[in-house]
Structures are given as structure tokens and as C-alpha cells.
Amino acid sequence: MPEAVIRTVGLGKSYLTAAGSFPALKGVDLCITGGEFVAIMGPSGSGKSTFMNLLGCLDTPSSGDYFLVGRNVAHLARDELAALRNRCIGFVFQGFNLLPRMSLEDNVALPLVYSGCRRDERRQRARSELARVGLADYAGARPNQISGGQQQRVAIARALVNSPQLILADEPTGNLDSHTSAEIMGLFADLNRQGISIVLVTHEADIAACAARQVRFRDGLLVSDEPTRSETPC
Amino acid sequence: MLKAMLGEAWQAMGANRLRSGLTMLGMVIGVGSVVLMLAIGQGAQYSVAQTISTMGSNLYIVIAGSTSAGGLRSGSGGGPTLTIGDAEAITELDGVANVAPVQQGTQQLVHGPNNWSATVVGTTPPYLDARAWTLQSGYPFGDSDVRAATRVALIGQTAADNLFPNDDPLGKTVRIRQNPFVIIGVLARKGQNLDGRDQDDTLIIPLTTAQRKVFGNPFPGSVRMIMVQATSAEAMPAVEASMVALLRQRHRLREGQDNDFYLRNLAAAADSAAETTRVMSLLLGAIASVSLLVGGIGIMNIMLVSVTERTREIGIRMAIGARQRDILAQFLFEALMISVAGCLIGLLMGIGGALLTNALTDMVIVISGTSVLVAFAVAAGIGIFFGYYPAHRAAALDPIEALRHQ
Numbered sequence: 093m094p095e096a097v098i099r100t101v102g103l104g105k106s107y108l109t110a111a112g113s114f115p116a117l118k119g120v121d122l123c124i125t126g127g128e129f130v131a132i133m134g135p136s137g138s139g140k141s142t143f144m145n146l147l148g149c150l151d152t153p154s155s156g157d158y159f160l161v162g163r164n165v166a167h168l169a170r171d172e173l174a175a176l177r178n179r180c181i182g183f184v185f186q187g188f189n190l191l192p193r194m195s196l197e198d199n200v201a202l203p204l205v206y207s208g209c210r211r212d213e214r215r216q217r218a219r220s221e222l223a224r225v226g227l228a229d230y231a232g233a234r235p236n237q238i239s240g241g242q243q244q245r246v247a248i249a250r251a252l253v254n255s256p257q258l259i260l261a262d263e264p265t266g267n268l269d270s271h272t273s274a275e276i277m278g279l280f281a282d283l284n285r286q287g288i289s290i291v292l293v294t295h296e297a298d299i300a301a302c303a304a305r306q307v308r309f310r311d312g313l314l315v316s317d318e319p320t321r322s323e324t325p326c
Numbered sequence: 327m328l329k330a331m332l333g334e335a336w337q338a339m340g341a342n343r344l345r346s347g348l349t350m351l352g353m354v355i356g357v358g359s360v361v362l363m364l365a366i367g368q369g370a371q372y373s374v375a376q377t378i379s380t381m382g383s384n385l386y387i388v389i390a391g392s393t394s395a396g397g398l399r400s401g402s403g404g405g406p407t408l409t410i411g412d413a414e415a416i417t418e419l420d421g422v423a424n425v426a427p428v429q430q431g432t433q434q435l436v437h438g439p440n441n442w443s444a445t446v447v448g449t450t451p452p453y454l455d456a457r458a459w460t461l462q463s464g465y466p467f468g469d470s471d472v473r474a475a476t477r478v479a480l481i482g483q484t485a486a487d488n489l490f491p492n493d494d495p496l497g498k499t500v501r502i503r504q505n506p507f508v509i510i511g512v513l514a515r516k517g518q519n520l521d522g523r524d525q526d527d528t529l530i531i532p533l534t535t536a537q538r539k540v541f542g543n544p545f546p547g548s549v550r551m552i553m554v555q556a557t558s559a560e561a562m563p564a565v566e567a568s569m570v571a572l573l574r575q576r577h578r579l580r581e582g583q584d585n586d587f588y589l590r591n592l593a594a595a596a597d598s599a600a601e602t603t604r605v606m607s608l609l610l611g612a613i614a615s616v617s618l619l620v621g622g623i624g625i626m627n628i629m630l631v632s633v634t635e636r637t638r639e640i641g642i643r644m645a646i647g648a649r650q651r652d653i654l655a656q657f658l659f660e661a662l663m664i665s666v667a668g669c670l671i672g673l674l675m676g677i678g679g680a681l682l683t684n685a686l687t688d689m690v691i692v693i694s695g696t697s698v699l700v701a702f703a704v705a706a707g708i709g710i711f712f713g714y715y716p717a718h719r720a721a722a723l724d725p726i727e728a729l730r731h732q
Contacts, residue, residue: 171651
């Protein structure tokens with residue numbers, strides 16, 4: 093039995109609003125083991141974004157516990173969470189979120205700057221990750237010189253550069269056409285086959301169908317958790 | 327890491343060149359004006375110190391009191407109250423280095439077809455030491471010349487230039503009231519005194535000769551003034567007290583009776599002149615510092631705008647693992663880079679301005695390494711001080727909010 097990459101126990105999050113405390117997440121228990129590919133689905137306001145922020149260590153829960161690779165991270169300080177984001181998690185966003193002034197290579201190498209790598213090592217690892225997503229020839233280009241699909245590949249290379257156990261992808265195909273979306277999902281499936289756990293937020297059923305397991309949220313609660321029925325994965 | 331951050335700060339500056347340049351301009355003007363103003367102030371201090379040193383240091387001048395005849399008062403130095411004996415008695419006091427009785431006035435000097443009006447000073451040999459005056463050529467007169475009332479003279483540069491335009495004055499003769507004086511020495515150049523009077527427009531002759539042949543003296547043995555030099559600045563108050571006591575005793579003045587002489591402290595005058603220029607240069611520096619402050623505020627303003635504009639970038643950096651101190655350092659570096667770059671350009675412009683002022687006017691300009699260093703340190707301090715608040719704001723952003731920012 094592989095080790096649990098993610099285990100949440102009664103994870104809850106409330107926000108203080110003018111009308112009082114608003115519970116966005118009402119106690120979620122979920123376990124994701126190493127090498128799983130999970131899609132998180134649900135309508136807006138269902139709490140899936142809040143859940144993703146917690147999984148990504150961008151936020152701390154109001155109640156419950158979150159074990160990331162066996163360590164309870166629910167009550168860590170900001171800088172400790174930053175170190176976890178840097179080393180254990182790779183983020184892929186809907187809007188790519190590359191820094192426009194930097195070359196693709198520098199964008200990919202940026203997480204290594206914060207983990208204190210030396211310059212030549214940063215360079216070498218960034219180049220090898222760019223090659224892994226098929227963009228070795230574009231190392232010196234700027235984000236605005238390549239297509240959206242290519243930008244998302246660069247973002248994936250950046251997420252991979254510190255060899256994380258987990259990739260969190262928030263609507264990664266939301267800004268892409270269906271053909272490019274299929275390519276990106278193919279890339280995720282490849283990475284998953286190499287043993288990296290992937291958690292993907294989407295509201296498109298055919299994108300979610302690429303994952304082996306689908307989790308649904310509604311009104312701050314986990315309402316269904318089942319394996320994908322389709323026999324044709326990406 | 328440090329190198330990567332410097333590189334990023336450089337990139338960020340380059341991304342908005344006009345804005346970075348304008349922000350820098352505030353520092354350029356601030357540092358430039360501080361350096362220039364300090365250079366002008368220190369130049370003024372230097373030239374006053376130069377002038378003071380030519381007057382001779384730690385000097386007192388004792389001047390004879392006035393007389394009054396038929397309601398007509400003579401003004402200071404007019405009375406016969408000071409004597410050669412007084413001067414000799416002062417020599418015996420502790421802390422006194424040089425004493426020289428002086429009788430002086432303006433006389434017409436004649437050499438061949440040339441004539442020139444100059445200050446004629448009758449005195450004794452210690453006068454040159456008291457005024458720290460050296461000879462450019464020849465030799466000074468001695469005590470024997472004073473005793474024998476010989477007709478010898480030391481000539482100042484301005485008088486020499488006018489009487490002997492093309493000649494070496496040494497060994498030549500100058501006539502004063504038909505009395506021939508042989509020039510045995512030429513004085514070194516001194517320049518103006520604090521009043522702006524040309525100290526080189528002078529002829530120095532033995533006191534006795536001056537009294538008998540040039541000025542005449544209705545009261546034999548009296549002198550108009552005595553120049554007294556103390557051994558050090560610290561000795562001056564003691565010398566002053568003992569000198570006043572001595573003269574009152576010698577002049578048989580009773581308790582409560584006014585002094586029949588005046589005491590003038592040249593060191594005090596020099597001190598106040600030096601103090602004036604010191605205050606002036608402080609004031610110039612303070613005014614220039616205000617522009618430095620304004621430059622610093624400009625940096626803070628632009629950094630705040632930059633943090634707002636780059637909120638999303640900050641969010642991305644936080645998501646991929648930037649700690650708060652990484653974000654803080656990034657924005658501090660940017661502020662520091664703008665202020666230090668502005669400071670360097672400002673230094674060059676300030677020094678250039680000082681050199682230009684030096685070349686175009688006769689103002690003395692002194693650029694000291696200290697003032698350059700201070701300007702640099704202050705600029706770096708301003709970068710950190712005014713850069714800290716925006717950087718802190720950036721570091722305190724919530725990563726989720728920052729990522730959502732459009």
C-alpha cells in the first residue's frame with residue numbers, strides 16, 4: 093500500500109464576513125495515495141477552490157487536520173508553508189501565471205531560486221524540464237512569444253522543476269481550445285504514469301474523465317468519490 | 327541567490343525605464359546638491375582659515391587710550407598712555423611668546439620717478455614672529471637697528487610691485503619724507519586680512535627710526551599699540567588677565583577707574599569668522615538635504631505603485647515558494663538599486679558642478695572624501711528607509727488574494 097500523499101481529517105474553513113462566520117468547507121475527509129490522478133469537480137461555491145487552497149498550503153484550515161506526505165501541516169507558519177509549496181507541490185493555474193519579463197528558462201528556474209540552488213544547477217534543471225515538456229528550443233523566448241498551450245507546458249515544467257510528489261492543477265485547460273486541452277491532459281497522464289500524484293480541479297466532464305478517480309463537492313461537503321467509469325483514458 | 331535577486335532588481339528597473347529614471351532623478355538632484363553645497367561650504371571655511379592663519383595666531387593688540395584736549399577727543403591710540411616700558415614688562419609675563427610695540431601710519435613712499443602710498447609700520451624684531459611673517463629674500467633687522475635707529479626697511483609685495491615694477495627692490499633705497507631707507511628684506515606674500523585690507527601693501531622699519539624720522543612723537547617713550555602673542559590658545563585668558571592687571575598697576579589706576587588702554591583679541595574675531603562660515607556651510611547642507619529627503623519620498627511613492635501593479639507577480643512568487651523575506655528582499659533591493667544608482671550619478675554631477683564652479687568663479691571649492699562618503703551612506707540609508715514600507719506591504723500580502731488580483 094503506497095503512502096498517503098494527502099490525508100485530510102475533518103478539514104474545515106470558515107471566513108469571517110460582515111454577516112458573521114461563513115463556513116466554506118464543512119469537514120472533509122479525503123485520502124489520496126502516491127501516484128493517484130484525482131479530479132475534483134463541483135459547481136462554483138461548492139468549496140472546491142477553498143479545498144484546493146488548503147491542499148496547496150496557500151491557506152490554513154479553521155478546523156481539522158491536513159497531512160501532507162505524512163506531516164500535519166494544518167498549523168504551520170507562513171514561511172514553513174512557503175517551503176512546502178516550494179519543494180513538495182507544483183502548481184498549474186488556469187491563467188498560466190508566467191512572469192512576462194522573464195525568459196521561459198528563468199520562469200522555470202524561479203522555484204529553484206527560492207530553494208537556494210546555484211546558478212548553473214538552476215539552468216541545467218530548467219533546461220531539462222523544458223525538454224521534458226517538449227520546449228527545449230524556446231529557453232530564451234518570452235511568454236508572450238509562444239502560444240497558450242505552450243505557455244501551459246512551461247508552467248508545468250516550472251511545477252516539475254523541484255521534483256514534487258504532488259501537482260495541483262486548477263482548471264489547467266480552462267483557457268485552451270479542445271485540441272490543446274487534449275495535449276495538456278496527455279502530458280498530465282504521462283507525468284502520472286511516472287509516479288507523480290495529480291489533483292485537478294475542473295468542471296468539464298471529459299477533462300475529469302482523464303483522471304482515474306473523481307471527487308465531487310457541493311455546499312462545502314464531499315458528496316461523491318468514485319473511480320472513473322470510462323474505459324478510454326487520455 | 328543574492329546575484330539572482332540583483333539581476334531581477336535590474337530587470338525590474340529596466341522594465342520601466344522612464345519611471346525608474348525619473349525616480350532616480352530625485353536622488354541625483356538631492357545627492358548632487360548636497361555634494362556641491364558641502365563643497366562650497368567647506369571651501370569658504372578653508373579660505374577663512376587661510377586668511378586667519380596669515381594674521382598670526384593667538385594675538386592681542388593693546389591700544390593706547392584717547393586724550394582729550396579742549397573738548398576734542400583723539401580716538402583710541404591718541405594718548406601717551408602706553409610706553410616701551412609697558413611692552414618690556416609684558417614680555418616678562420607667563421604665557422607670552424612675542425611682544426612688539428607698533429607705531430604705524432600711511433606715508434608716501436618714493437623711489438626715483440615712482441611714488442606710492444602705503445602703510446609704514448615701525449616696530450621691533452618680534453613683530454615678524456608674532457604675525458608669522460617670513461621673508462622672501464634678504465634678512466630682517468635686529469635689536470641693534472632699533473637701538474641705533476638705523477634707516478633700513480622690509481618691503482611688502484604690493485608696495486614692492488608698485489615702486490619697483492621691473493626691479494629687485496633688495497638693496498635699493500626708498501625715501502619717506504626725504505629720509506632714505508635701504509631695503510634689506512622683501513616680505514613673503516600674505517594676501518588680504520579679514521577686513522579685506524591688503525596686508526602686503528606695507529613697509530616695516532625699526533620703531534625708533536619711525537618715531538624720530540617719520541611720524542614724530544610728542545611724547546618720547548610712548549607707543550600707540552603693542553602686539554602681544556600668547557604661547558597657545560589655552561594660555562590666552564591667563565595672559566589677558568595678567569596683562570590687564572600689570573598695565574593697571576603700571577599706570578597706577580585705582581579700583582573702579584576705567585582702563586586707559588584698549589585690548590583687542592584677534593583670536594576672538596577669527597573664531598567668529600570661522601563660526602560664521604561653519605554655520606553657513608551647515609545651513610547649505612541642511613537645505614540640500616531637504617531635496618535628498620524629497621528624492622527618498624519619490625522612491626517610496628514609486629515602490630508603492632510598483633507593489634500594487636505587481637500584486638499578481640507577488641502571488642505567483644509566493645505560490646511557488648517565495649518566503650516573506652524573499653519578497654521583502656526583492657523590493658528592498660529594487661529601492662536600494664534606484665537610490666544607489668541615483669546617488670552615483672548625483673555624486674558625479676555634484677563633483678562636476680563643483681569643478682565647474684571652481685573653473686568659472688574665484689570661489690574656493692573643497693570636495694572632501696568624507697562628504698562624498700556621507701552622501702553615499704545617506705542615499706543608501708534613504709533607499710532602505712523609504713523602500714522598507716512598500717517592501718513590507720508586498721511581503722505581507724495574502725498569497726490567495728494576490729493570485730486572484732488582475
